Amino acid sequence: MNFLYPGFLFSLLAVAIPILIHLFNFRKFKTVYFSNVKFLKTVTAEHASQEKLRNLLILCCRILAIVFLVLAFAQPYWSSGITGSIENARLVNIYIDNSYSMEAVNKEGSLLDEAKRRAKELAKQFGLNDKFQLTTNDFEGKDQRPVSREELFNLIDEVKVSPAQKSLQQVLNRQNLTDAGKRNRYNYILSDFQQQFVGKGAVSIAADAVLNLVRLNANTIPNIAVDSIWALSPVHKPGGQEKFVVQLRNYSAEKRTGIPLKLVVNNQQRALATLDIPAEKSVRDTVTFSGLSAGWQKGLVSIKDFPVTFDDELKFAFKVSSGLSVLQISGGTQEKYISALFGADPYFRLRTMPESNILYADFHNYNLIILSGLKNPSSGLAQELKTYLKNGGTVVVFPDPGVSATIYSSFLTGIDLPKITALGKDTVSVSYIDLKNNIFNDVFEEIPSKLDLPKVNHYFVYENQTRSNREDLMKLPGGQSFFSRYRLGKGKVYLSAASLNSNEGNLSQHPVFVPLMYKIALTSVPDQPLYYTIGSSNYLSAATVTVNPNQSLRLVSGKQEVIPEIRQVPGQTLLYVADQIKTSGIFELHKADSLIGSYAFNESRAESDLHYADDKTLQSVFGRKKVNMMNASGDLLAKGVENNRTELWKLCLVLCAVFLAIEALLIRFFNKLKI
Known part of the structure; x- marks a missing residue:
């Protein structure tokens, strides 16, 4: 048994008062002269033992009445097993969910305002010696120290809606960071308990804390959010056509029609649409526009949807590049296909270097480096290309099968590519093309039943080894690699098995060559997220x-x-x-x-889903661990404190009154002498 106010126990010294009264009879006797007291002495002797018993019972009743009165003021209780010393009071950690979902309303107003009111009411039920700690989604350092009740009220008044998003487990971990010392720990979670906040996995709680979940119930309201946006164009050119896909999501249980969608870029409206969204589904709309100039672009997608408005806008930014730099390192003057391909488009800034005069220091200025028909690729070039790839560059290698396989193998292994095992001289056609790869996924509007693929009659056969960083874009019969992509560091290498020489194959003259090289060049630009x-x-x-x-x-x-x-x-x-x-x-x-x-x-769209976890779901994430679940009503807020102990002060008052009543009955009716 523990006491909430043990200082009152010193008042037990008051039991000495009835004892002294019992030991010393302070009543003054008056002498009455009587002729013969013989019969009175006989009566007194006969009732002496009963009188003594009566006085002892009265004394016990008075002592017990005083003892239980003192205990009532000391407020005893039976602890439920939580550790801590009541002499050091309690540490009360209150979490107020201040996410965007708490802007929802009920009859009490917004959920956040109700949570702040309930938190203050709850704090008032604790003692003056108790300490408090406030936790919000912001996880600010100033909230990691125990404060008094008055300081807590000031902190609660400062709580505002925040875009920060936390999970239930993160909140519990944060609450338990502060060392409670010898104090009893009480944790309160005031939230609407969205499903995404609770999660589906098991949640662990501190063994020395009493956890109380206070649910705030919101009115059921519909909500539509601008969920996401992405670009279909791999690169953005000045004046070129831009294609963006916008996704809207309906989180309500009813179909919504006539939702206005607007796209603004650089404060100019670029697209306008009206969409119908089925219940609890998503819809996508492709918006197309053009006429952008070079530089950074600021975009905004917006809808009109009330009353939840924080997710009605989605901001994004992207860059329209003025050009793309391509470097060709050629082993022969007869090479013309790369020059003809990239020289025809002013967007590509092509520079050609001969193999004998390579400026390694300029590599970082180029988005794409193409090696075409090198006669004697050196180890120095391999080392510089390795550094270039490590920094995120893109390289395409068209070898010359007329050069010694040993020379090329040494060069290829120098940049972590497979070595050459044989030289193929039979005429074969490409047997496989990966149309799902991002290089080809938007090249063909319709895939013909009999697809014409490149042919080759002079090619290298590479070592066939399983590599997780290898993707075969085109294959020869037997699974041999014809054109593959390797990811090395932050960069990419495209390795061909044949050269661009028309005498050794028709890849350079095949229709697939132009989109292949264009997509490689366009995807060589570093991809920055839109938001x-x-x-x-x-x-x-x-x-x-x-x-x-x-x-x-x-x-x-x-x-x-x-x-x-x-x-x-x-x-x-x-x-x-x-x-x-x-x-x-x-x-x-x-x-x-x-x-x-x-x-x-932008704010996280997780708060847009206004579906809440029920009590059964909440209990399931805690398993067999005991938590107190309650609704946000004044008479239930104290439940978390009461469940930790059995209060005995009311029983003490009842027992005090009982013993006072027994004393009165003893004085009035117990063997009262009649003389």
């Missing part, structure tokens, strides 16, 4: 940025400014923003006065 998600995207990538010791990079959006931490890795610069970005927007990356890039941030 990032607040709270889950902590790293941003940019092309390598050189920063002096006294310089810094700035992410700016309106009045918001973030100074990211810079980390240099091969081929790119990583910008670590942690949790500095709190609101959605398009941030421009500046180095001094120059613009380096644009990055869009």
Whole structure:
């Protein structure tokens, strides 16, 4: 048995008062002269034993009445087994879910406002010596210290809706970071308990904490969200046609019709549509526009849907490149196919270097390097290409089967490619083409039943080894590789088995050659996400940025400014923003006065799903561990405190009153002498 206020136990010294009264009779006797007391003495002797018993019973009743009265003020209770010392009071950790879903309303107003009110009511039920800790989705450092009740109220008043998203397990882990010491730990979760917040896996809780789940019930409301957007165009050219796919999702149980969709780029409306969305389904719409100039573009997809509005907009950013740099390293002056292919389009900036005069220092300036018909590929070239690939470059190798296989094998193994095992001289046709690969997936509008594929009569046979980084785009009979892609570091190598010489095959003159090389070139541009998600995207990538010791990079959006931490890795610069970005927007990356890039941030769409976990689901994630589940009503908020112990102070008051009543009955009716 423990006591909530053990200091009152000193009052037990008051039991000395009835004892003293019993030992010393303070009543003054008056002498009455009487002629003969012989018979009175006889009566007194006969009832002496009964009188003594009566006095002892009265004394016991008085002592017990005082004892139980003192115990009632000390508030005893039986503990349910939770460790801790009541002398050090309690540590109460209250989590208030301040995600976007808490903007939903019920008869009490918004769920967030109700949660803040209930948190204050709950705190009032604890003692003055208790300490409190507030947890929200922001996981701020200032909330990791125990505070008084008054400080807690101030922190609760400051809680606002946040785009940060946390899971139930993350919240519980955060609550238990603070050492409770000798205090009893009470954890409260005030939330609407969305399904995505609860999750489906098992949830672990601290053994020394009493966990109470307080559910806040919202009115059932429909919601439609702009779920995502992606580009169909692998690269964005000035004035070229742009194709974007927008996906909307209906989270309600009813079909929604006539949803207006608007696409704006650089504050100019580019597309407008009206969509019907089935219940709990997604629909996609492809929007097409053109006329963009070179540079960074800022886009916005929006709909109109009430009352949940945070997911009605999706911001995105992308770059329209002014051109793409291609380097051709040729082993012969007769090579003309690459020059004819890329020289006809001004978007491609083609430069040709002879094998005898290669400028290795310029490799980083090119998006794509093509090796065509090299006669004597050196180990130095292999080493430079390996560094280029490590930094994210793209290389295409068209070997010359007329050159010694030993020379080429040494070169290929120098950049981690398979060596040559044989030289094929029989005329064969390509037997397989991977039309699902991103290189070919949008080349053919309709696949013919008998597809005409390239032929070759002079080619290398490469070592057939199982490699996880190898993708065969085209194969020869027998599963031999004809044109394959290898991922090396951050870069890609496309290795052909034949040259572009028309005397050795017709690949360079085949219709598939143009889209093949164009798609390789277009996909060589580093792919930056159209947008990032607040709270889950902590790293941003940019092309390598050189920063002096006294310089810094700035992410700016309106009045918001973030100074990211810079980390240099091969081929790119990583910008670590942690949790500095709190609101959605398009941030421009500046180095001094120059613009380096644009990055869009949006809220997580997980909060758009307004489906909630029921009590059965909540209990299932905790298994057999006991948790207290309750609704947010005033008479239930104390349940979490009461369930941890059995209060005895009311029983003490009842027993005090009982013994006082027994004393009164003893005085009035127990063997009262009649003389």
